[in-house]
Amino acid sequence: MSDPFIGEIRIFAFNFAPKNWAFCNGRLLPINQNQALFALLGTVYGGDGRTTFALPDLRDRVPFSMGNGSAGSLALGQAGGEPAHTVSANEMPQHSHTLYGRASLANTGDPTGALLGAKGRFGRDMLGVADGKTLAPNSVSTVGGSQSHENRQPFLALNFAIALTGIFPSQN
Template sequence: MSDQYLGEIRIFGCNYPPAGWAACDGQLIAIQQNPALFSLLGTQYGGNGTTNFALPDLRGRAVTGPVDNQPGNPQGTATVTLTAAEMPAHNHAVYGDTARAVSTEASARLPARFMLPNNQSCIPVNASPAPVMTTLSPQAVGTAGASQPHENMQPCTALMYCIALSGDYPPRP
């Protein structure tokens, strides 16, 4: 009896697959050279199913048991770009300047360029004639951010996943 079942996957600390094992790197294997392993894996990891089949590709992947997915169907992504709908609800503070208004041009991305000092109250003013409407500065109301993806990988250590090319055929329960 051998130490492993045919098709068993193990993790090795070396940087090469031991004899009788192959790296789980998605490589294509000829069905004619390994029909027993093909009978276990089929084409769930790739291949044409006529002349070849693929080994699982576990490079850069976190391995999980199948839950709502069939074995061999990769899930997740290495990078993510968040949309506004995916960001948590939040508020932005209004920034201003305690100086008296002397200019209509904002000097920075400040929605409220000027405000009263020391929480003083203000008296409403009726402008006559009616004030001229103007477009707000794009720096004050423009979009922010660059919509660039960020890495979505948990801290990890790379190890060699290998699949047994020989061994006892795994019995069904």
């Protein structure tokens, strides 16, 4: 493995952080023992900036490029998204529901499994409803349970680790 840049993040398929690396788990580190890494990260990921600073926390997170893009303007260290989501009425596409009926006279008083039937003559009673009339609120049932659903893309759990030592990167 070549010498990493201090602060470089790599993905590892094993269950430990190599020597001089630390998992990207948001852990607080003492500044006085990690001055070079603190010089690069500062308090972007947390810490008090006097005695501690935090490593990036990539647990349950997908790395995302900072800057301006289709997701908007993202600052370094900014987190977003949600692991579960409950769809609201405003997020649903506009749609309608069809109300079915029958042209024959109604023959039951029990609506279970039945369709609306014509009362009287079909041409006069069914089609004579004025525009703008709506069904009574209790004539259409509510469905759904407002339960959240999984909101993550397919994934594979691996370990992200950050180099604690190595080459101090220079800017162009």
